[in-house]
Amino acid sequence: MSIYSGAPHFLVAVDNIIFGFDGEKLKILLVHRHIEPEKGKWSLMGGFIGQNERPDTAALRVVRELTGISDIYMEHFEVFGEPQRDPIERTISIAYFTLIDINKYQHQINHAYSAAWFPLADAPQLIFDHDEMVKSALQKLRYKAALHPVLFELLPEKFTIPQITILYEEVYGIQLDKRNFARKLLSLELLIKLNEKEKESSKKGAFYYRLNEKNYKEKFGAMTKFIPFPYV
Amino acid sequence: MSIYSGAPHFLVAVDNIIFGFDGEKLKILLVHRHIEPEKGKWSLMGGFIGQNERPDTAALRVVRELTGISDIYMEHFEVFGEPQRDPIERTISIAYFTLIDINKYQHQINHAYSAAWFPLADAPQLIFDHDEMVKSALQKLRYKAALHPVLFELLPEKFTIPQITILYEEVYGIQLDKRNFARKLLSLELLIKLNEKEKESSKKGAFYYRLNEKNYKEKFGAMTKFIPFPYV
Numbered sequence: 001m002s003i004y005s006g007a008p009h010f011l012v013a014v015d016n017i018i019f020g021f022d023g024e025k026l027k028i029l030l031v032h033r034h035i036e037p038e039k040g041k042w043s044l045m046g047g048f049i050g051q052n053e054r055p056d057t058a059a060l061r062v063v064r065e066l067t068g069i070s071d072i073y074m075e076h077f078e079v080f081g082e083p084q085r086d087p088i089e090r091t092i093s094i095a096y097f098t099l100i101d102i103n104k105y106q107h108q109i110n111h112a113y114s115a116a117w118f119p120l121a122d123a124p125q126l127i128f129d130h131d132e133m134v135k136s137a138l139q140k141l142r143y144k145a146a147l148h149p150v151l152f153e154l155l156p157e158k159f160t161i162p163q164i165t166i167l168y169e170e171v172y173g174i175q176l177d178k179r180n181f182a183r184k185l186l187s188l189e190l191l192i193k194l195n196e197k198e199k200e201s202s203k204k205g206a207f208y209y210r211l212n213e214k215n216y217k218e219k220f221g222a223m224t225k226f227i228p229f230p231y232v
Numbered sequence: 233m234s235i236y237s238g239a240p241h242f243l244v245a246v247d248n249i250i251f252g253f254d255g256e257k258l259k260i261l262l263v264h265r266h267i268e269p270e271k272g273k274w275s276l277m278g279g280f281i282g283q284n285e286r287p288d289t290a291a292l293r294v295v296r297e298l299t300g301i302s303d304i305y306m307e308h309f310e311v312f313g314e315p316q317r318d319p320i321e322r323t324i325s326i327a328y329f330t331l332i333d334i335n336k337y338q339h340q341i342n343h344a345y346s347a348a349w350f351p352l353a354d355a356p357q358l359i360f361d362h363d364e365m366v367k368s369a370l371q372k373l374r375y376k377a378a379l380h381p382v383l384f385e386l387l388p389e390k391f392t393i394p395q396i397t398i399l400y401e402e403v404y405g406i407q408l409d410k411r412n413f414a415r416k417l418l419s420l421e422l423l424i425k426l427n428e429k430e431k432e433s434s435k436k437g438a439f440y441y442r443l444n445e446k447n448y449k450e451k452f453g454a455m456t457k458f459i460p461f462p463y464v
Binding site: 002003007008009010011012035036048049050052053054056076079081082083088089090094146147223225 | 268284324
Protein backbone atom coordinates (compact mmCIF):
# COMPACT_ATOMS: atom_id res chain seq x y z
CA MET A 1 0.00 0.00 0.00
CA SER A 2 1.29 3.43 -0.85
CA ILE A 3 1.87 5.90 1.99
CA TYR A 4 -0.44 8.22 0.05
CA SER A 5 -3.51 6.02 0.41
CA GLY A 6 -3.01 5.66 4.16
CA ALA A 7 -2.76 9.41 4.81
CA PRO A 8 -5.75 11.44 6.03
CA HIS A 9 -7.52 13.98 3.81
CA PHE A 10 -8.75 17.35 5.00
CA LEU A 11 -10.98 20.21 4.02
CA VAL A 12 -8.75 23.18 3.21
CA ALA A 13 -10.11 26.72 3.26
CA VAL A 14 -8.79 30.21 2.72
CA ASP A 15 -9.73 33.08 5.02
CA ASN A 16 -9.07 36.64 4.01
CA ILE A 17 -8.70 39.63 6.30
CA ILE A 18 -9.73 42.54 4.07
CA PHE A 19 -8.49 45.92 5.29
CA GLY A 20 -9.79 49.27 4.07
CA PHE A 21 -9.38 52.92 5.09
CA ASP A 22 -12.11 55.54 4.72
CA GLY A 23 -9.95 58.57 5.54
CA GLU A 24 -10.68 58.29 9.26
CA LYS A 25 -10.69 54.68 10.40
CA LEU A 26 -8.90 51.45 9.56
CA LYS A 27 -11.69 49.03 8.72
CA ILE A 28 -12.24 45.35 8.01
CA LEU A 29 -14.82 43.81 5.74
CA LEU A 30 -16.94 41.16 7.44
CA VAL A 31 -19.74 38.92 6.25
CA HIS A 32 -22.89 37.67 7.84
CA ARG A 33 -22.40 33.92 7.70
CA HIS A 34 -25.21 32.29 5.72
CA ILE A 35 -24.41 28.65 6.50
CA GLU A 36 -24.39 26.53 9.62
CA PRO A 37 -22.66 26.39 12.02
CA GLU A 38 -22.84 29.89 13.51
CA LYS A 39 -25.30 31.06 10.83
CA GLY A 40 -26.07 34.77 11.11
CA LYS A 41 -22.90 35.58 13.05
CA TRP A 42 -20.11 37.76 11.72
CA SER A 43 -17.19 36.10 10.02
CA LEU A 44 -14.19 36.78 7.83
CA MET A 45 -14.69 36.20 4.13
CA GLY A 46 -13.43 32.77 3.20
CA GLY A 47 -14.20 29.63 1.29
CA PHE A 48 -13.08 26.10 0.56
CA ILE A 49 -10.33 25.56 -1.98
CA GLY A 50 -11.62 24.05 -5.20
CA GLN A 51 -10.46 20.72 -6.58
CA ASN A 52 -8.14 22.31 -9.14
CA GLU A 53 -7.62 25.69 -7.54
CA ARG A 54 -4.42 27.09 -6.04
CA PRO A 55 -4.80 28.51 -2.52
CA ASP A 56 -3.88 32.06 -3.62
CA THR A 57 -6.34 31.85 -6.52
CA ALA A 58 -9.05 30.88 -4.05
CA ALA A 59 -8.10 33.80 -1.80
CA LEU A 60 -8.35 36.24 -4.73
CA ARG A 61 -11.64 34.68 -5.78
CA VAL A 62 -13.33 35.24 -2.42
CA VAL A 63 -12.32 38.92 -2.44
CA ARG A 64 -13.55 39.37 -6.00
CA GLU A 65 -16.85 37.62 -5.24
CA LEU A 66 -17.41 39.85 -2.26
CA THR A 67 -16.18 43.23 -3.44
CA GLY A 68 -16.02 43.16 -7.24
CA ILE A 69 -12.33 44.15 -6.98
CA SER A 70 -9.54 42.15 -8.61
CA ASP A 71 -6.68 44.63 -8.40
CA ILE A 72 -5.58 44.11 -4.80
CA TYR A 73 -2.53 43.73 -2.61
CA MET A 74 -2.71 40.32 -0.93
CA GLU A 75 -0.28 38.39 1.23
CA HIS A 76 -0.36 34.98 2.90
CA PHE A 77 0.69 35.29 6.53
CA GLU A 78 -0.24 32.17 8.52
CA VAL A 79 -1.88 28.75 8.52
CA PHE A 80 -4.53 28.06 11.14
CA GLY A 81 -4.58 24.31 11.70
CA GLU A 82 -5.85 23.58 15.20
CA PRO A 83 -7.71 20.25 14.74
CA GLN A 84 -10.80 21.47 16.66
CA ARG A 85 -11.06 24.97 15.17
CA ASP A 86 -14.18 24.17 13.10
CA PRO A 87 -16.84 22.25 15.06
CA ILE A 88 -18.40 20.59 12.00
CA GLU A 89 -15.31 19.07 10.44
CA ARG A 90 -11.61 19.68 10.71
CA THR A 91 -10.67 22.42 8.24
CA ILE A 92 -7.14 23.72 7.72
CA SER A 93 -7.30 27.43 6.93
CA ILE A 94 -4.68 29.25 4.88
CA ALA A 95 -4.93 32.90 5.91
CA TYR A 96 -4.29 36.00 3.81
CA PHE A 97 -4.57 39.69 4.39
CA THR A 98 -5.69 42.04 1.66
CA LEU A 99 -5.43 45.82 1.28
CA ILE A 100 -7.99 47.50 -0.93
CA ASP A 101 -8.90 51.03 -1.85
CA ILE A 102 -12.24 51.29 -0.12
CA ASN A 103 -13.43 53.77 -2.78
CA LYS A 104 -13.30 51.04 -5.41
CA TYR A 105 -15.53 48.82 -3.32
CA GLN A 106 -18.78 48.02 -5.08
CA HIS A 107 -21.74 46.71 -3.22
CA GLN A 108 -21.29 42.99 -3.16
CA ILE A 109 -22.35 41.18 -6.26
CA ASN A 110 -23.77 38.40 -4.17
CA HIS A 111 -26.15 39.87 -1.58
CA ALA A 112 -26.29 36.56 0.28
CA TYR A 113 -23.09 37.59 2.03
CA SER A 114 -24.49 40.81 3.57
CA ALA A 115 -21.04 42.25 3.89
CA ALA A 116 -20.27 45.32 5.99
CA TRP A 117 -17.23 47.41 6.86
CA PHE A 118 -16.43 47.77 10.56
CA PRO A 119 -13.83 49.99 12.20
CA LEU A 120 -11.23 47.52 13.45
CA ALA A 121 -11.57 48.88 16.97
CA ASP A 122 -15.36 48.34 16.99
CA ALA A 123 -15.65 45.04 15.14
CA PRO A 124 -18.12 42.46 16.49
CA GLN A 125 -16.98 39.15 17.90
CA LEU A 126 -16.25 36.70 15.08
CA ILE A 127 -16.83 32.97 14.71
CA PHE A 128 -14.29 30.20 15.35
CA ASP A 129 -10.71 31.52 15.60
CA HIS A 130 -11.36 34.50 13.31
CA ASP A 131 -10.65 37.06 16.03
CA GLU A 132 -7.21 35.50 16.44
CA MET A 133 -6.74 35.67 12.67
CA VAL A 134 -7.52 39.40 12.61
CA LYS A 135 -5.12 40.04 15.49
CA SER A 136 -2.36 38.15 13.76
CA ALA A 137 -3.03 39.85 10.40
CA LEU A 138 -2.81 43.29 12.03
CA GLN A 139 0.49 42.30 13.62
CA LYS A 140 1.83 41.20 10.23
CA LEU A 141 0.55 44.39 8.59
CA ARG A 142 2.29 46.50 11.24
CA TYR A 143 5.55 44.65 10.71
CA LYS A 144 5.33 45.01 6.95
CA ALA A 145 4.24 48.66 6.94
CA ALA A 146 7.07 49.66 9.28
CA LEU A 147 9.53 48.74 6.52
CA HIS A 148 7.68 48.99 3.22
CA PRO A 149 5.29 51.63 1.84
CA VAL A 150 2.49 49.06 1.65
CA LEU A 151 -0.17 51.24 3.31
CA PHE A 152 -0.45 53.35 0.15
CA GLU A 153 -2.47 50.40 -1.20
CA LEU A 154 -5.25 51.54 1.14
CA LEU A 155 -5.37 55.11 -0.20
CA PRO A 156 -7.31 56.51 -3.14
CA GLU A 157 -5.48 57.86 -6.18
CA LYS A 158 -5.09 61.30 -4.66
CA PHE A 159 -4.64 61.92 -0.98
CA THR A 160 -3.29 64.49 1.44
CA ILE A 161 -0.42 64.26 3.94
CA PRO A 162 -2.85 64.56 6.89
CA GLN A 163 -4.77 61.56 5.48
CA ILE A 164 -1.61 59.42 5.27
CA THR A 165 -0.68 60.42 8.80
CA ILE A 166 -4.09 59.41 10.14
CA LEU A 167 -3.75 56.08 8.32
CA TYR A 168 -0.41 55.30 10.01
CA GLU A 169 -1.81 56.39 13.37
CA GLU A 170 -4.79 54.08 12.89
CA VAL A 171 -2.70 51.07 11.88
CA TYR A 172 -0.31 51.39 14.84
CA GLY A 173 -2.71 52.83 17.38
CA ILE A 174 -0.26 55.65 18.11
CA GLN A 175 -0.02 59.44 17.92
CA LEU A 176 2.62 60.61 15.45
CA ASP A 177 4.55 63.85 15.49
CA LYS A 178 2.72 65.16 12.43
CA ARG A 179 5.40 67.60 11.26
CA ASN A 180 8.25 65.07 11.55
CA PHE A 181 6.27 62.32 9.90
CA ALA A 182 5.34 64.58 6.96
CA ARG A 183 8.99 65.56 6.53
CA LYS A 184 10.07 61.92 6.52
CA LEU A 185 7.36 60.93 4.03
CA LEU A 186 8.27 63.71 1.62
CA SER A 187 11.99 62.92 1.85
CA LEU A 188 11.34 59.39 0.52
CA GLU A 189 10.43 60.75 -2.93
CA LEU A 190 7.40 58.50 -3.10
CA LEU A 191 4.92 61.33 -3.60
CA ILE A 192 4.08 63.73 -6.42
CA LYS A 193 2.44 66.99 -5.37
CA LEU A 194 -0.66 67.96 -7.33
CA ASN A 195 -1.78 71.49 -8.09
CA GLU A 196 -5.02 70.99 -6.21
CA LYS A 197 -6.18 71.29 -2.63
CA GLU A 198 -8.50 69.35 -0.37
CA LYS A 199 -10.51 72.07 1.42
CA GLU A 200 -13.15 70.25 3.44
CA SER A 201 -10.96 69.24 6.37
CA SER A 202 -9.41 72.64 7.07
CA LYS A 203 -9.78 76.30 6.12
CA LYS A 204 -6.25 76.50 4.78
CA GLY A 205 -6.66 73.30 2.79
CA ALA A 206 -4.10 70.56 2.17
CA PHE A 207 -2.43 69.80 -1.13
CA TYR A 208 -3.30 66.54 -2.82
CA TYR A 209 -0.52 64.11 -3.70
CA ARG A 210 -0.36 61.00 -5.78
CA LEU A 211 2.05 58.08 -5.68
CA ASN A 212 5.17 58.10 -7.84
CA GLU A 213 4.55 54.60 -9.20
CA LYS A 214 8.11 54.11 -10.43
CA ASN A 215 9.70 55.03 -7.11
CA TYR A 216 7.05 53.08 -5.23
CA LYS A 217 8.01 49.89 -7.05
CA GLU A 218 11.73 50.55 -6.70
CA LYS A 219 11.62 51.51 -3.04
CA PHE A 220 9.17 48.82 -2.00
CA GLY A 221 11.98 46.38 -1.26
CA ALA A 222 14.33 48.94 0.23
CA MET A 223 12.98 48.61 3.77
CA THR A 224 12.96 52.20 4.87
CA LYS A 225 12.01 52.50 8.50
CA PHE A 226 8.62 54.20 8.44
CA ILE A 227 7.96 53.54 12.09
CA PRO A 228 10.62 53.12 14.78
CA PHE A 229 10.81 49.70 16.44
CA PRO A 230 9.60 48.23 18.65
CA TYR A 231 6.40 50.05 17.76
CA VAL A 232 4.41 49.41 20.92
CA MET B 233 -26.77 19.38 1.88
CA SER B 234 -24.15 21.21 3.87
CA ILE B 235 -21.49 23.16 2.00
CA TYR B 236 -18.99 21.07 3.99
CA SER B 237 -19.99 17.74 2.46
CA GLY B 238 -19.75 19.11 -1.07
CA ALA B 239 -16.21 20.48 -0.63
CA PRO B 240 -13.15 18.55 -1.83
CA HIS B 241 -10.68 16.98 0.60
CA PHE B 242 -6.92 17.03 0.13
CA LEU B 243 -3.75 15.44 1.39
CA VAL B 244 -1.86 18.07 3.38
CA ALA B 245 1.87 17.75 4.01
CA VAL B 246 4.58 19.73 5.70
CA ASP B 247 8.00 20.22 4.12
CA ASN B 248 10.89 21.49 6.15
CA ILE B 249 14.00 23.21 4.85
CA ILE B 250 16.59 22.41 7.53
CA PHE B 251 19.58 24.76 7.52
CA GLY B 252 22.86 24.11 9.32
CA PHE B 253 26.33 25.71 9.38
CA ASP B 254 29.55 23.75 9.91
CA GLY B 255 31.83 26.77 10.35
CA GLU B 256 32.54 27.03 6.63
CA LYS B 257 29.41 26.37 4.60
CA LEU B 258 25.67 26.96 4.87
CA LYS B 259 24.15 23.51 4.48
CA ILE B 260 20.76 21.87 4.06
CA LEU B 261 19.71 18.46 5.30
CA LEU B 262 18.24 16.26 2.57
CA VAL B 263 16.81 12.76 2.55
CA HIS B 264 16.94 9.93 0.09
CA ARG B 265 13.28 9.37 -0.67
CA HIS B 266 12.26 5.83 0.21
CA ILE B 267 8.78 5.84 -1.34
CA GLU B 268 7.43 6.12 -4.86
CA PRO B 269 7.22 8.32 -6.82
CA GLU B 270 10.82 9.49 -7.32
CA LYS B 271 12.12 6.77 -4.96
CA GLY B 272 15.88 7.08 -4.38
CA LYS B 273 16.04 10.75 -5.37
CA TRP B 274 16.93 13.57 -2.98
CA SER B 275 14.13 15.40 -1.26
CA LEU B 276 13.39 17.78 1.58
CA MET B 277 12.28 16.18 4.81
CA GLY B 278 8.51 16.21 5.02
CA GLY B 279 5.46 14.19 5.83
CA PHE B 280 1.70 14.10 5.81
CA ILE B 281 -0.17 15.83 8.61
CA GLY B 282 -1.80 13.37 10.99
CA GLN B 283 -5.53 13.22 11.64
CA ASN B 284 -5.28 15.13 14.91
CA GLU B 285 -2.01 16.91 14.41
CA ARG B 286 -1.41 20.64 14.01
CA PRO B 287 0.71 21.61 10.98
CA ASP B 288 3.49 23.08 13.13
CA THR B 289 3.51 19.98 15.34
CA ALA B 290 3.95 17.86 12.21
CA ALA B 291 6.81 20.10 11.06
CA LEU B 292 8.57 19.73 14.43
CA ARG B 293 7.97 15.99 14.36
CA VAL B 294 9.67 15.46 11.01
CA VAL B 295 12.76 17.36 12.20
CA ARG B 296 12.88 15.38 15.43
CA GLU B 297 12.45 12.07 13.62
CA LEU B 298 15.29 12.90 11.28
CA THR B 299 17.80 14.60 13.55
CA GLY B 300 16.95 13.74 17.14
CA ILE B 301 16.75 17.48 17.88
CA SER B 302 13.69 19.12 19.43
CA ASP B 303 15.13 22.48 20.44
CA ILE B 304 15.01 24.34 17.13
CA TYR B 305 14.12 27.64 15.55
CA MET B 306 11.34 27.03 13.03
CA GLU B 307 9.19 29.35 10.96
CA HIS B 308 6.39 28.84 8.45
CA PHE B 309 7.05 30.86 5.32
CA GLU B 310 4.83 29.72 2.42
CA VAL B 311 2.17 27.30 1.20
CA PHE B 312 2.88 25.37 -1.98
CA GLY B 313 -0.46 24.48 -3.52
CA GLU B 314 -0.04 24.08 -7.28
CA PRO B 315 -2.64 21.36 -8.09
CA GLN B 316 -0.14 19.30 -10.17
CA ARG B 317 2.88 19.58 -7.89
CA ASP B 318 2.71 15.93 -6.77
CA PRO B 319 2.15 13.49 -9.66
CA ILE B 320 0.49 10.78 -7.51
CA GLU B 321 -2.18 12.85 -5.82
CA ARG B 322 -2.74 16.51 -5.18
CA THR B 323 -0.97 17.44 -1.95
CA ILE B 324 -0.98 20.90 -0.42
CA SER B 325 2.35 21.51 1.29
CA ILE B 326 2.82 23.86 4.22
CA ALA B 327 6.48 24.87 4.16
CA TYR B 328 8.75 25.70 7.12
CA PHE B 329 12.38 26.54 7.47
CA THR B 330 14.37 25.39 10.46
CA LEU B 331 17.72 26.52 11.87
CA ILE B 332 19.66 24.00 13.91
CA ASP B 333 23.06 23.83 15.55
CA ILE B 334 24.69 21.23 13.33
CA ASN B 335 26.84 20.07 16.26
CA LYS B 336 23.76 18.78 18.04
CA TYR B 337 22.80 16.71 15.03
CA GLN B 338 22.74 13.01 15.85
CA HIS B 339 22.84 10.41 13.15
CA GLN B 340 19.26 9.90 12.20
CA ILE B 341 17.30 7.62 14.44
CA ASN B 342 15.57 6.09 11.45
CA HIS B 343 18.18 4.99 8.91
CA ALA B 344 15.52 4.48 6.27
CA TYR B 345 15.81 8.19 5.51
CA SER B 346 19.53 8.13 4.63
CA ALA B 347 19.83 11.80 5.40
CA ALA B 348 22.86 13.86 4.38
CA TRP B 349 24.03 17.46 4.71
CA PHE B 350 24.82 19.29 1.48
CA PRO B 351 26.39 22.71 1.05
CA LEU B 352 23.53 24.80 -0.29
CA ALA B 353 25.58 25.78 -3.32
CA ASP B 354 26.30 22.12 -4.23
CA ALA B 355 22.96 20.50 -3.40
CA PRO B 356 21.60 17.91 -5.84
CA GLN B 357 18.44 18.49 -7.85
CA LEU B 358 15.39 17.78 -5.70
CA ILE B 359 12.02 16.17 -6.45
CA PHE B 360 8.79 17.99 -7.30
CA ASP B 361 8.93 21.72 -6.48
CA HIS B 362 11.45 21.28 -3.64
CA ASP B 363 14.14 23.33 -5.40
CA GLU B 364 11.69 26.21 -5.52
CA MET B 365 10.95 25.70 -1.82
CA VAL B 366 14.65 25.92 -0.93
CA LYS B 367 15.06 29.07 -3.01
CA SER B 368 12.08 30.69 -1.34
CA ALA B 369 13.22 29.60 2.15
CA LEU B 370 16.66 31.14 1.56
CA GLN B 371 15.03 34.37 0.45
CA LYS B 372 12.90 34.43 3.62
CA LEU B 373 15.93 33.64 5.77
CA ARG B 374 17.88 36.51 4.15
CA TYR B 375 15.03 38.92 4.81
CA LYS B 376 14.68 37.80 8.42
CA ALA B 377 18.41 37.74 9.17
CA ALA B 378 18.90 41.25 7.78
CA LEU B 379 16.73 42.56 10.61
CA HIS B 380 16.91 40.03 13.44
CA PRO B 381 19.84 38.14 14.97
CA VAL B 382 18.31 34.82 13.92
CA LEU B 383 21.49 33.35 12.42
CA PHE B 384 22.91 32.81 15.90
CA GLU B 385 20.55 29.82 16.01
CA LEU B 386 22.94 28.14 13.56
CA LEU B 387 26.03 28.61 15.74
CA PRO B 388 27.39 26.39 18.52
CA GLU B 389 27.46 27.64 22.10
CA LYS B 390 30.82 29.31 21.67
CA PHE B 391 31.96 30.85 18.43
CA THR B 392 34.40 33.43 17.07
CA ILE B 393 33.76 36.69 15.22
CA PRO B 394 35.39 35.30 12.04
CA GLN B 395 32.94 32.35 12.19
CA ILE B 396 29.91 34.68 12.45
CA THR B 397 31.23 36.75 9.57
CA ILE B 398 31.65 33.66 7.37
CA LEU B 399 28.09 32.62 8.27
CA TYR B 400 26.64 35.96 7.11
CA GLU B 401 28.75 35.84 3.96
CA GLU B 402 27.46 32.33 3.21
CA VAL B 403 23.81 33.23 3.78
CA TYR B 404 23.94 36.32 1.55
CA GLY B 405 26.53 35.14 -0.95
CA ILE B 406 28.49 38.35 -0.43
CA GLN B 407 31.90 39.51 0.81
CA LEU B 408 31.66 41.61 3.97
CA ASP B 409 34.07 44.25 5.17
CA LYS B 410 35.25 42.08 8.07
CA ARG B 411 36.45 44.89 10.32
CA ASN B 412 33.28 46.96 9.94
CA PHE B 413 31.01 43.98 10.39
CA ALA B 414 32.84 42.92 13.57
CA ARG B 415 32.52 46.45 14.95
CA LYS B 416 28.80 46.50 14.19
CA LEU B 417 28.24 43.07 15.76
CA LEU B 418 30.06 44.01 18.96
CA SER B 419 28.18 47.31 19.25
CA LEU B 420 24.86 45.43 19.45
CA GLU B 421 25.74 44.03 22.88
CA LEU B 422 24.57 40.58 21.86
CA LEU B 423 27.88 38.89 22.60
CA ILE B 424 29.82 37.99 25.74
CA LYS B 425 33.58 37.59 25.28
CA LEU B 426 35.08 34.44 26.80
CA ASN B 427 38.56 34.13 28.22
CA GLU B 428 39.49 31.47 25.68
CA LYS B 429 40.82 31.43 22.14
CA GLU B 430 40.20 29.35 19.06
CA LYS B 431 43.70 28.68 17.67
CA GLU B 432 43.24 26.29 14.77
CA SER B 433 42.15 28.84 12.17
CA SER B 434 44.96 31.36 12.69
CA LYS B 435 48.29 31.72 14.47
CA LYS B 436 47.13 34.70 16.50
CA GLY B 437 43.89 32.96 17.47
CA ALA B 438 40.41 34.45 17.84
CA PHE B 439 38.52 34.92 21.08
CA TYR B 440 35.46 32.83 21.64
CA TYR B 441 32.15 34.54 22.36
CA ARG B 442 28.81 33.33 23.56
CA LEU B 443 25.36 34.83 23.15
CA ASN B 444 23.96 37.16 25.81
CA GLU B 445 20.65 35.30 26.03
CA LYS B 446 18.83 38.15 27.75
CA ASN B 447 19.85 40.75 25.16
CA TYR B 448 19.24 38.27 22.35
CA LYS B 449 15.61 37.86 23.41
CA GLU B 450 15.13 41.58 24.00
CA LYS B 451 16.77 42.69 20.77
CA PHE B 452 15.24 40.00 18.61
CA GLY B 453 12.23 42.17 17.82
CA ALA B 454 14.16 45.41 17.55
CA MET B 455 14.96 45.01 13.84
CA THR B 456 18.53 46.20 13.76
CA LYS B 457 19.80 46.36 10.22
CA PHE B 458 22.46 43.65 10.07
CA ILE B 459 22.76 43.84 6.32
CA PRO B 460 22.04 46.89 4.18
CA PHE B 461 19.10 46.63 1.77
CA PRO B 462 18.54 45.70 -0.94
CA TYR B 463 21.05 42.93 -0.27
CA VAL B 464 21.71 41.83 -3.83
